[in-house]
Amino acid sequence: MNFFIATLLTPLLGGILLGLLRNPKRAAKLNILISATTFTFSILLALQVLGQESLTTLNGWFYLDAYNVFLVALTAFVGMTTTIFSKPYMQHELEIGRVNERRMRLYHSMYQLFQFGMLLGFTTNNIGVLWVSLELATLATVLLVSLYRTPASIAAAWKYFILCGMGIALALFGTVLVFFTSSVVLGHSNDALMWTQLFAHASELDPTVMSIAFCFLMVGYGTKVGLVPMHAWLPDAHGEGPTPVSAVLSGLLLNLALYALVRCKMLVDGSTNTDMAGHIMMGFGMVSLLVAAMSLHKQSDIKRMFSFSSIEHMALITFAFGIGTPLAAFAALLHMTVHSLIKSGIFFTVGHAAQVMGTQKMAEIRGLIYHHPGIGWGLLIGTAAIAGFPPFGVFMSEFLLFTATLESYPWLAAPLLLGLLIAMGGLFRFVQPMVYGETAEYAKSVHVNMTPVYIHFGLALLLGLSIPGFLSTWYHQAATLIVGGGA
């Protein structure tokens, strides 16, 4: 049985099915079931790849190696837990009238379509198809961000649409440029867009064209990663959309864009044999880190605050990939995993907190730990984890990243540490009063499901204490791949 097809078809067919289903309660259950099925298939797929270094199927159209297989599993996993969280959350939103039944249908259908776009993007071997799937995932989330139809959500979705549309158009131009030079080497056919073929012939590609192409790809995919100064869409989209959407945007979509960017970097490195691409990424990463850390302090909306934290972490990962040593790449991969887990967990918690208090304004959220201990502890643990406290995984990856920076670019260690500290200060400055502040009387009782949050934090803790053998093997393989230029 081909698990590729199963993994991809499940969300696609599921999305169509959910578009037809009228009953929102049943749709929510089916949504969980579909995502669980996708996750099961992705695990089977991962087990299949585990035995071998890479896997190419369907005439080379799909390709899995150590780098993307764990991202596929991660995407399917977070996709599944988000549906579990989304069931009571969206049910509540329906009850208080923020959405109606027709929009719930749109929500469920687009959610699965988004999953399909994500998984297609990770598994495809073709850089053109990767672009198409990223655009597909973006379009699906545009509709999700505007789900509440409030003025702010429509404005946010429009901004998201236009800015990312513009960014991703630049990435397409970069892709055309890659094809421009690769079609000379590999012939005018699909081969010239295949990762496997491109990596094998990377040294024959024209370095000038590839350098120009990388600039376009960097700005294009960088917009989707949320790097400064192309980040303006991100806080709005995260802040105004439904919380499950913020969770998958932050935890998954940013990863796909970064994945695309890093693959391109591997290709460009193989062609130019310089550190040009890495240095550009380091520059963007460092600036984004500092700007995001400082912007975090100025926020008043809880979801926007945590979306700046997402920018900060994406910046760290970009920076780490930019350094380009095996250790830094290892740290980046680990960080990608733990950030996805913790950040989506935090958004689940934040969603519940906002429902309980009836607002997203941090100034009005108080005393969570007294009236809703589960949410309060969740927020506190999540913040500690994302801020990089031991023993969570983020501490591990940030420590590795710091070591890698000291090894290669010691003078950058100071601003790196500064950025991390500013961001940590910002997080606790806001979270502490929300958790311990004076108890508010207007807290509502809402059906809360904290299980997915604990699963996520538990996994992040596990990754911080000891990385399972198969995962570290994968990370090592992937790090070697990324540093060695693919082939």
Add this chain to the structure above:
Amino acid sequence: MSIAFSQQVINGLAALTLLISFALLAQHRMLSVLHWFAAQGILLAITAAVVAYSTGEHELYISAIMTFLLKGLLLPWMLWRAIRKLHVHREVEPLMNNGMTVVIAVGVTLFSFHIIAPIEVLSDLMTRNSMAIAMACVLLSMLMMITRKKAITQVIGFLAVENSLFFAAIGATNGMPLVVEIGIAFDVLIAALIFGLFFFHINNTFDSMEIDTMNASLIHKDDDE
């Protein structure tokens, strides 16, 4: 001889595409913007057909037909309908500092040629020209997006970027593989449908198609406290 002739035709079409990008930038009546956009779509289809004929790539004929139907007819028609329904077809959009915009546009074009000029390996002058023009068109369409203040003209700018990218693909690389081409066309179509949906939401919610009115709702969020 025939190849040289078709190359000349392609070069001429490239020049026209660049001209339309300038024209789009300078128009201030909603309907004329739309007309130029439709002309650009049809021109693209012709370019694709000419390239298909001169290279013998049959896949490109499909692209040409697809482009003609989608970008020459369907998209302009959808936009026209939206403009009619929203009663903005007579609207005049004040352009900020038109002279300055054109000077910037000329600079952008020169910049594109400057960037592409060093690429000497493996390509002849013609494709290099096409690439430079395509890049200039992409940047000019983006310039259009940032100088416009209305949702509809912004969208036309967005679609003009897509057009320029398609031009880059056919002019410089004889077209991307068909699978990718279809995928992109599909995405553009969905994007257009979503745009259509948004026009009405924006109009209903804000009673205007001005971007600034819309962004104000986000800015005020921060000042609330």
